[in-house]
Amino acid sequence: YRWPSPQIDYLEKLLYEGRTEDPRIEPLDFIGHNCGTRLFSPIAAQLIRLAYHDMATHNVDDGTGGLDASIRFEIRRDENIGDGNAFSLDDFHFYTTPFVSMADIIALGTVLGVVSCDGPVIPYRGGRIDAISAGPPGVPQPHEDLASHTESFRRQGFTNEEMIKLVACGHTVGGVQSKDFPTVVSRTEAVGVFFDKTNVFDSAVVTEYLNGTIENALVVGRNSSTNSDARIFGSDGNVTMNSIAASEAFSKACSDLLGRMINTVPKTVQLTEVINPFPIKVGKARLSISGDGSLLQLNVTIRLLEANPNRSIKLFYTSRYTGAGSGNPCSSTGCSADPISSTGITLSSSMFTALSLSPVKYTFSVGIDPVTSISRFWFVIDGHDVVDNEGTGYEIPQDMALFDAGRSTRTRSTDPANRSTSVRIAVRNSSPLPSRVYIDTYDQGDAQNSYVPGLASFDLRPDVGLNDTVAGMYRYYVVTIPDPVVSFDAHVDVDGQTFTEEHCLTGDVAPKINVYTCCDGSSYHNFIVDIRGAERFARQKTMIVYETKAE
Numbered sequence: 001y002r003w004p005s006p007q008i009d010y011l012e013k014l015l016y017e018g019r020t021e022d023p024r025i026e027p028l029d030f031i032g033h034n035c036g037t038r039l040f041s042p043i044a045a046q047l048i049r050l051a052y053h054d055m056a057t058h059n060v061d062d063g064t065g066g067l068d069a070s071i072r073f074e075i076r077r078d079e080n081i082g083d084g085n086a087f088s089l090d091d092f093h094f095y096t097t098p099f100v101s102m103a104d105i106i107a108l109g110t111v112l113g114v115v116s117c118d119g120p121v122i123p124y125r126g127g128r129i130d131a132i133s134a135g136p137p138g139v140p141q142p143h144e145d146l147a148s149h150t151e152s153f154r155r156q157g158f159t160n161e162e163m164i165k166l167v168a169c170g171h172t173v174g175g176v177q178s179k180d181f182p183t184v185v186s187r188t189e190a191v192g193v194f195f196d197k198t199n200v201f202d203s204a205v206v207t208e209y210l211n212g213t214i215e216n217a218l219v220v221g222r223n224s225s226t227n228s229d230a231r232i233f234g235s236d237g238n239v240t241m242n243s244i245a246a247s248e249a250f251s252k253a254c255s256d257l258l259g260r261m262i263n264t265v266p267k268t269v270q271l272t273e274v275i276n277p278f279p280i281k282v283g284k285a286r287l288s289i290s291g292d293g294s295l296l297q298l299n300v301t302i303r304l305l306e307a308n309p310n311r312s313i314k315l316f317y318t319s320r321y322t323g324a325g326s327g328n329p330c331s332s333t334g335c336s337a338d339p340i341s342s343t344g345i346t347l348s349s350s351m352f353t354a355l356s357l358s359p360v361k362y363t364f365s366v367g368i369d370p371v372t373s374i375s376r377f378w379f380v381i382d383g384h385d386v387v388d389n390e391g392t393g394y395e396i397p398q399d400m401a402l403f404d405a406g407r408s409t410r411t412r413s414t415d416p417a418n419r420s421t422s423v424r425i426a427v428r429n430s431s432p433l434p435s436r437v438y439i440d441t442y443d444q445g446d447a448q449n450s451y452v453p454g455l456a457s458f459d460l461r462p463d464v465g466l467n468d469t470v471a472g473m474y475r476y477y478v479v480t481i482p483d484p485v486v487s488f489d490a491h492v493d494v495d496g497q498t499f500t501e502e503h504c505l506t507g508d509v510a511p512k513i514n515v516y517t518c519c520d521g522s523s524y525h526n527f528i529v530d531i532r533g534a535e536r537f538a539r540q541k542t543m544i545v546y547e548t549k550a551e
């Protein structure tokens, strides 16, 4: 890894901080937080089941199928019955990007789901590629016999012993619902029956099975033909179940096997290395134009894994253009700036809690002389520790095309079809003038189109109403794009060269959403005020959501 890597940077943040940079989108790790439930079962259970059902069509013989989000096209099959699957897909699609697939998010959902129910930390790799159509059927069903289950798991790449363990690991949270499986749990009997008596990720499903107190409807259900867990768990005389009865053995087995499950991918897919929390994480660097139009402004964050109230941290940068016009280039030691707060913000998330980490994030917002601009930056901690991207510094690749979220606007409407964003790009004056200013947009699709992302391209025109800012050094270009667009790459073609600003978020467009987190951030008391894009939050019953007028 070397900064910047959009894919790894994004996945690391989503995994460990539990959120994206888009202020409209609920943190991913809030979804199943504290093993919270949705309808009948823990949300975590719904996320894990979705990942298994997506993976279960893998064929180890020819290396096809696996965790590839083909479930997007298979969701209406009988073998995928259950609202949890559809809800989970809908949860996940908000987190895809042009460089992170739905399959990667489905896999990440299992890791976060298990941790949110106090289960083990499963090592996570990225790089999955989404299928573009349905795969063959093949999710095991409870009425099938042991031979067909054994063969089904063999095809998925698991031995008999691994099958027993994987089913126990899956069936430690959640249960069977009568509305989905009325022959297993009668509708008049109950809404559903949980697999074990604890609502956490633990070995109770194993111990209750071994000591005969289990109520799991797939073990002691009223219909013996659908007691698939009983057949599987007992298939080797309980040898395997006994081997994972102790909690450490259960945790270890589940971390390994659920890890194998999410890493079961088509043979053409190359996964990344395991993504561990970065000891030092530099966020995305954004160069924009200050509110009063007089300066360039660099916004960037640095996250350190350990809290230290006595730490001092400074950002240094070098000029892009030296001796140009009236500007004052930085000296050879660089210009310097302090963070907005010297104490930083302590982060909390499901993963950081599971790993006993309390990282601190420092935010820098640095005004920069537009004449000399900026080419690279680095940090110095406590006056001596230099953090400089292995010697090269953190590069600002270009200052020709800058997304100006503050001067872009977004229409408000309760009707999604009437919402749009007017995107403004500040383009640095050049000779010759740019031949083309355009954006490549990305939207995450929706349930109607099986969450297939939408890609489009829009040309911008000079914005005559808003021109010549930053001492006449930048000109604005504008285009209005439809609402589903969540991100775009902005390009400026000048004299045979293309300058690009990547992964700009329409969610950054003013008026801003402020997410105020009450209490310690680990509870559900989140108040979202001054919200744009309220539709993003409509499903979240645990939050108070309201919309205020534009500032």
Ligand code: HEM
Pocket (backbone or CB within 6 Å): 041, 042, 044, 045, 046, 048, 049, 052, 081, 082, 083, 084, 140, 141, 142, 143, 149, 166, 167, 169, 170, 171, 173, 174, 175, 176, 177, 178, 180, 181, 228, 232, 261
């Ligand atoms: C022979 C293999 C399997 C069979 C026959 C089977 C069957 C079932 C059935 C009938 C349900 C109830 C679903 C509902 O009521 O909507 C269920 C739930 C569940 N299964 Fe499996 N399953 C198998 C293997 C697995 C595996 C390997 C995993 C994951 C590692 C898994 C994870 C889950 C989870 C987490 C739930 C609970 C979902 C919830 O409560 O919302 N299952 N399974």
